[in-house]
Amino acid sequence: MVSQLRDEERVVSVAPESTVHSVTYDLLRALQLTTVFGNPGSTEQPFLQEFPDDFTYVLALQEASVIAMADTFAQVTRRPALVNVHSSAGLGNSLGNLVAAYHGNTPLIITSGQQHREMVIGEPYLGNRDATTMPKPWVKWSYEPARAEDVPNAFMRAYAMALQPPAGPVYLSIPLDDWKRPLAGPAPVRTVSDRVVPDEQRLRSFADRISASSRPALVFGPEVDRSGGWDAAIALAEKVRAAVYGAPLLDRASFPEDHALFCGPLGISIKAVSDRLAGHDLVVVIGGEVFRYYPYVPGDYLPAGTELLQITADPEVAAAARRGDSLLGDPKTAMDQLLELVADGSARATPRAMERPRKLPATPSRPLTPPEVYASLSKLRPLDAVIVNESTSTMAQQIEWLPTTASGSFFATASGGIGWGTPAAVGVALADRSRGTSRPVVGLIGDGSFQYSVQAIWTAAQHKLPIVYVVMRNKEYSILKSFAELEETPGVPGLDLPGIDIVSLAHGFGCRAVAVDTTQDLERAFTQALTAETPTVIVVATQPQKAAL
Template sequence: MTGADLVVDVLADEGVRHVFGNPGTTELPLVAALSRRGEPGYVLGLQESVVVGMADGYAQATRRPSFVNVHAMAGLGNALGNLTNAQVQGSPIVVTAGQADQRHLVADPLLSGDLTGLAAPVTKWAHEVRRVDDLEVVLRRAFRDAASPRRGPVFVSLPTDVLQAETPATDRTPRSAVIRDSTAPGVEDLLDILLGTAPDRILVVAGDDVSAGDAVGALVELAEALGVAVLGSSLYGTTVFPTTHPLWAGEIGLTAGDIRETLRGYDRVLVLGGRAFMAYGFDPGPMVPSGVELLQIAEDPHQIARFVPVRLGLVGGLRATLRKLAAEVRKRGDAGRAATSAAGLATTHLANRAEREAAALDRYPDSPMAPQAAVHALLRAIPDDIVVVDESMTCDEHVRALHRTDGPGRYFAARGGGLGWAMPAALGISLAYEREPVLCVVGDGSAMYSPQAIWTAAHEGLPVVFAVVNNAQYLMLKRNLRRTTGRDDMSFVGMDVDDPAVDFLALAEAMGVEACRATSPADVAEAAEFAWSLGRPYLIDLPIGPG
């Protein structure tokens, strides 16, 4: 089938009965697909403002998203007046326009232009599809977002080559079944699914919205009532579940392949919040394996089923919804089955923790220091449940795995990936916690983005220990390049920071902060214990190997 055929299939799935349009050359593939199918019906308007006005009236009367197709830059321009009305009114309309073939855009062809830029001021969001593989996801999102509070028009630009491109006719993404709010009927439906599934076939994936919504305690209640494992979302940036709890299973993974393998073997996955699966780097293939059903609770309706379908989604406050679910599970669930499952998960949790500890200790003799050995020595030398601010990059998997915390608000990281956040953030977090000591674990490359924070730490006398894990290179970039090229014997340009080497001790001392260098796990432990006892800022330079 072609991309245009896929558009028509999605329209049928979404219950669209009429396409309101005024066609031109760039829309011909879609018009041809509609002609072949005979439905939805095409309602011709002789000017685009009329087309949008018809769709607006239809959407208001049916309270369902209507579908519009206009012609390229000039046609979209004609539509803007009535799109302004639709935006103010909150009318759910999916507006599309044909764009020139992307291979032709460099030549500034007739009627081409920045369609998304033109549509942006009068729509909720605007997107230009670049690959036929993305077409269905974008259209599903368009219908969902148009109908989600606050309702309004959305815009999708459809290049001619995307509409003409061929795509497999199989493996269609099913339409998501989304309940719009977490009222009693929605919770009842979710309860029926959860209670009808064996605990060892259920997985909970918790995103940062759990912490932001003050719902960590409520999640603990639900997980214990069900007897199910809890994973943190990809690169979770706050404490989403106590890492010392026996139902905690760690982080879901950072690549699509890791996520896919983690989810395999479960029947139901309950996703809490948005952006739970945030892969680093492109990996072909579905992120969610076939046969795994997603359930989702989120406060933001635009995050539900954003790029993968869900069987059931609830829109509402996480804390209240999770507590309601936990109470009902305790009333109606099989407590014995949940306890048996929880006991098995507790055994696995302790075994995994012991394995991580042993793996780190095994690397203690390495020279230069292995990253996991350096992190282990650092964290075990100071109390558990400390506040950790993490931008350690190639070490962050070890920091997440080895940090022990019993409650929320003890771990912080930046999911956005922009460097230079952790050192100043650690100061702000210490101030927010009434000058509580904070451990900031930061990579050497990241530390060079905002070393000025060291001066402020000294000026304010904040008890922040900066632990710089220093491999004198952008190792994450090297690893990614090796992975994508399949080559290990590579030379790298612009990825080494060793000529000259950065003297972090001199840098810290120039800004009024004491510092030391620790080159072995024993040195790291001694330095960390000393620094933590001072009650003022301190920097430890930890030279580490590649892993």
């Protein structure tokens, strides 16, 4: 844009004065941060004013949904995502799903407005009190620029911090009066590395120990798929001829769950993991924690005679391991090098693959059981479909009937918090659209989880995203009832969910919606949803499923 001044019949073009706002937006363009996920507030409007035509604003109706959408958008596009939420209370609303982004190593740049600098000393209404403290410990870096002139450089540093390993969310608090301050540009653009090469000598010693093992096991965590290591994981497992287990409470699947070497997921307690690994003399955990435990069921951390090696890009994850020797490094890079170093394991006995009994009732149930639901979906799921799962009590049945078979095609929350899955499916679909990819997105959501972020389906409807939500309506927090039984705590209140009309809610937000109670109706609705050009919510009446704890 230029302004025109007429002086003695001459037209002179004068470039407008650069401001913090214009210089920052030019930097965001250079960094390809042109999609903004947000829910605007008064202190954010100076940042969003005259929103450029070459930027996209994705509006979600609650800040936790904003974070979850940006989370999977960044995971699928494999670059940082930009988030803008309201100061103070708005940032507070976002924290539940910020925990998931932190544990999932998702590079997010989260911004919120701060009140006018002139007012901050007096603790104004909706000011960011202790601005840099509030989002901790769930961000890698938290900053409020000391001067308006520092805003573009703060974004550049935030980008670098978010992307460098271990990747993760960062936070900027920006006073609303900073944006109009004059500032000469352009802001410097820097590139940063997003991988760390493992120590060569230590990796070689790990390779020697793997080669010497008589019955090794490999556990591939979510870092493997995030690093692009899916094919390297397959090649390593096949060369070593090792049993492969899914890491506990996976948020990304990193190995095909229908592979002959896949032996199923580990449990989620100390005892369950140890029992599962019995008989292995060496366990190699690549790209994951050792281990993600949840319920306390005491036992040995490792079976007697079993050693453990861990490769991770995250020093905190390495330091927190209760057993084993660790190596820091990018998982894909480490596996590529291990393939050259480990001895061929073809002489080892072939591990027994995961058993899939796939037992169904002799006659259809009323309500349906989760295995019946998954059996129907397994017949119709397209091979390239993406699954976003937040039906926590039925994840074991999902692996049995709907195994993940391709990289980047399974997503779940990394934190265990409820309310991530519904908006996360929106982020996946938006990311696919932005990169020109067309594949079905299927959200498997529990009815309790769906209520935490039901407003996210409005964003899906506004963008006409062809997401199929399958909501299993068992009218309770089934996972919590399973924990109540495990923890011997009878009489816990608030675990039942009667009286929720999910179909009407979905219609109200602009989605196609239908309730089904037979496999025939489910299959018909799912088939129709796959070709719809708008989100569909299929509510399936199901029996509660006791979780595998």
